[in-house]
Amino acid sequence: MKFLLLTLFLTASLHAEDNLKIVAIGQAEQEVEEIFFSVKGLRSLKSNKKKAQIAVEVFQNDFSYYRKLFKVQGRKSPVQKGHHVNFQFFDEGGLRLSVTLSNRNGSKAKFDAFLSVGNLRQKIHQINDNIYRQLTGKSSIFNSKIIFVSDKGSRRSHFVKELYSMDYDGGNKKQLTFHKGTVIGPALSYDKKKVLYSLIRSSMHKRNVNLYMLDLETGKHQVISSRRGLNTGAVFFPGDKEIILTMSHEGNAELYKMELETKKLTRLTKHFAPDVDPSINVQGNVITFLSGRPGKPMIYIMDPSGIERSVKRIGYVGQFNATPRFSPDGREIAFSSWMDNRFDIFRIDANGMNLVRLTKDYGSNEDPTYSNDGQFVAFSSQRVISRRKAVNKVVIMDRDGEIFGPITEGFGNCITPRWSK
Amino acid sequence: MSLYNRDMKSAFMFSIGLHITPLLLLLAFSQTDYYKKKKNFQIIPLSQAVRIDVVAMPKMSLQELKKMGGAPPPIAVKETPAKEEPKQEASTDDKDAFLKEGKKLKFSDLIKKYGDKKLKIPEETKIAKSKASSKVNKRDAAFNKKLENLVMAGNKLSKGEALTGDSSFRDTTVLESYAGKIPDIVRPFWKLPTYLMNKTDLKCRIRIFIKSNGTILKAVIFESSGEKEFDERALEAVKMAGTLPMVPAKAQNAAVNGEIVLGFPL
Numbered sequence: 001m002k003f004l005l006l007t008l009f010l011t012a013s014l015h016a017e018d019n020l021k022i023v024a025i026g027q028a029e030q031e032v033e034e035i036f037f038s039v040k041g042l043r044s045l046k047s048n049k050k051k052a053q054i055a056v057e058v059f060q061n062d063f064s065y066y067r068k069l070f071k072v073q074g075r076k077s078p079v080q081k082g083h084h085v086n087f088q089f090f091d092e093g094g095l096r097l098s099v100t101l102s103n104r105n106g107s108k109a110k111f112d113a114f115l116s117v118g119n120l121r122q123k124i125h126q127i128n129d130n131i132y133r134q135l136t137g138k139s140s141i142f143n144s145k146i147i148f149v150s151d152k153g154s155r156r157s158h159f160v161k162e163l164y165s166m167d168y169d170g171g172n173k174k175q176l177t178f179h180k181g182t183v184i185g186p187a188l189s190y191d192k193k194k195v196l197y198s199l200i201r202s203s204m205h206k207r208n209v210n211l212y213m214l215d216l217e218t219g220k221h222q223v224i225s226s227r228r229g230l231n232t233g234a235v236f237f238p239g240d241k242e243i244i245l246t247m248s249h250e251g252n253a254e255l256y257k258m259e260l261e262t263k264k265l266t267r268l269t270k271h272f273a274p275d276v277d278p279s280i281n282v283q284g285n286v287i288t289f290l291s292g293r294p295g296k297p298m299i300y301i302m303d304p305s306g307i308e309r310s311v312k313r314i315g316y317v318g319q320f321n322a323t324p325r326f327s328p329d330g331r332e333i334a335f336s337s338w339m340d341n342r343f344d345i346f347r348i349d350a351n352g353m354n355l356v357r358l359t360k361d362y363g364s365n366e367d368p369t370y371s372n373d374g375q376f377v378a379f380s381s382q383r384v385i386s387r388r389k390a391v392n393k394v395v396i397m398d399r400d401g402e403i404f405g406p407i408t409e410g411f412g413n414c415i416t417p418r419w420s421k
Numbered sequence: 422m423s424l425y426n427r428d429m430k431s432a433f434m435f436s437i438g439l440h441i442t443p444l445l446l447l448l449a450f451s452q453t454d455y456y457k458k459k460k461n462f463q464i465i466p467l468s469q470a471v472r473i474d475v476v477a478m479p480k481m482s483l484q485e486l487k488k489m490g491g492a493p494p495p496i497a498v499k500e501t502p503a504k505e506e507p508k509q510e511a512s513t514d515d516k517d518a519f520l521k522e523g524k525k526l527k528f529s530d531l532i533k534k535y536g537d538k539k540l541k542i543p544e545e546t547k548i549a550k551s552k553a554s555s556k557v558n559k560r561d562a563a564f565n566k567k568l569e570n571l572v573m574a575g576n577k578l579s580k581g582e583a584l585t586g587d588s589s590f591r592d593t594t595v596l597e598s599y600a601g602k603i604p605d606i607v608r609p610f611w612k613l614p615t616y617l618m619n620k621t622d623l624k625c626r627i628r629i630f631i632k633s634n635g636t637i638l639k640a641v642i643f644e645s646s647g648e649k650e651f652d653e654r655a656l657e658a659v660k661m662a663g664t665l666p667m668v669p670a671k672a673q674n675a676a677v678n679g680e681i682v683l684g685f686p687l
Contacts, residue, residue, distance in 0.1 A: 022626065022682045023600045028654070031612035069615055136615045318478050339478055346478065360482040401483045 152412030170407030281330025
């Protein structure tokens with residue numbers, strides 16, 4: 001009988017557990033992890049001291065972009081915590097660098113590199129990317145490139161805008177095109193080997209905006225499309241075999257898909273309103289573009305596998321929206337919009353929710369482009385100096401609008417940045 | 422017929438056995454994971470989804486909104502006491518004026534008053550009027566300030582106060598509303614390193630036993646995530662939070678018995 005009572009009691013107490021209230025705490029915050037950074041062998045160096053100092057600077061600058069994840073500390077840690085990065089320099093013919101990464105779990109990684117003048121920054125970026133991968137399991141922006149258009153070297157009599165490329169941090173700037181014309185709307189392929197751009201040649205009799213492709217390995221360029229009217233705003237499809245571009249040979253600006261080898265065209269949009277500025281996600285199944293269908297330029301998305309397939313309007317506000325750009329994962333769209341007599345960068349989720357403003361009181365900002373990891377946005381910022389003069393710079397901020405600063409200081413007027421994906 | 426009948430006794434034992442075995446089976450089954458998963462807990466969602474119809478581009482940038490912090494901007498306008506004093510005087514003057522007028526208002530007086538071609542307005546009311554108008558100006562200023570703050574706040578979403586869930590039990594709502602306050606206290610301490618942030622499917626639940634004054638008596642892992650550090654971080658967050666607000670009388674019993682379980686993240 002006692003046993004029976006006991007069992008009854010036990011089951012009763014079990015039932016009491018059903019009354020528990022579960023309260024959701026929500027997503028955790030990102031903890032800022034500490035990296036203890038030490039340098040050895042710097043003093044004993046003779047001729048290569050400057051190179052070594054640059055290497056240290058590049059490391060610190062690279063990780064300063066991820067200040068929400070890591071805090072780089074110069075001093076040695078008193079207790080065994082955080083991650084430890086050690087740069088050891090050797091004078092062996094050239095400059096040899098040995099980097100060790102260790103953390104409290106005892107895991108270790110080692111990276112070696114021979115540094116010369118030509119590859120110094122690139123090698124350090126690679127090492128930093130390896131360190132970042134070890135710590136987070138993701139790839140960083142350290143190896144990424146940005147292409148942009150600059151009017152550097154143009155005179156009042158002859159105005160040119162040529163295409164340039166640089167590392168994401170503004171180092172290693174290179175001129176890519178020498179057309180002595182106006183390059184607009186560049187796009188970088190996913191393998192970083194090809195560049196699409198449109199060109200307006202001032203010398204040409206009939207001004208037509210043609211589309212060119214430049215092979216960065218051979219340095220040769222070719223005309224991709226020269227139909228009457230616009231041939232602009234081209235972007236590579238993931239895989240670099242196809243492109244999407246805006247063309248107006250049928251009278252009205254519409255989006256087309258083109259196979260690069262056969263030049264075969266497939267029309268994507270069919271509407272009496274203009275459709276321009278396509279941007280594609282990494283999967284290649286959604287594009288976002290700007291359309292004048294509602295009477296004002298508004299942001300739309302669609303499936304690029306068919307004509308007018310699942311077209312959906314995303315934005316409903318803004319006086320004048322421009323340049324919608326997908327984040328690599330396709331979850332967010334950054335765009336610029338006219339507000340308070342200037343353009344500013346905004347961000348909206350691909351489902352039309354969470355519209356936020358990213359820039360404010362920082363000149364006029366246009367042409368956002370997401371970094372390869374989706375954590376940063378580069379854009380061109382214009383400061384009006386006088387009635388006739390304005391300065392354009394490429395500026396980097398994180399996806400929440402925290403500005404890191406310009407990376408093309410003193411390099412002419414730089415516009416239309418495109419971050420490699 | 423007595424109970425000591427042999428057949429009857431064996432039948433009785435058999436019946437006891439028949440009843441107890443399913444009970445034991447039930448008991449054993451209840452300990453299995455399958456049962457635990459099947460349990461339907463009353464989950465109180467922390468953040469309510471708010472549907473907003475966007476009518477204009479946001480004026481304030483995300484950085485500005487972040488700087489404003491979690492709390493909405495103070496909508497109530499604070500005024501210094503020095504400013505308030507003349508206000509009060511004005512209002513008392515107002516009342517007196519009306520009172521005096523009220524006293525004067527006799528029928529004969531009224532006839533006399535309106536019989537006069539020149540309307541004499543008593544000076545006191547004049548003053549009162551001017552004071553009142555100044556008061557109105559002040560009120561306008563205060564209102565404008567309020568409006569400004571409201572516009573600022575309008576750019577920002579505040580969390581909903583209401584809790585959803587099955588609130589068929591009247592006396593549990595006190596506990597629910599108390600439990601609803603806990604996440605805001607614990608969340609600032611709920612931090613994860615990068616490698617755990619990347620694993621999005623981890624889930625840990627911690628059962629807490631709370632004394633009536635709000636101190637956490639005990640915090641135990643109710644459902645483990647399977648990742649040791651994740652569980653430790655969740656426990657640490659609860660411990661770092663320290664004391665919780667006083668438990669309301671109606672919920673004290675349930676709180677001490679550990680009826681509140683915190684879900685990290687759900």
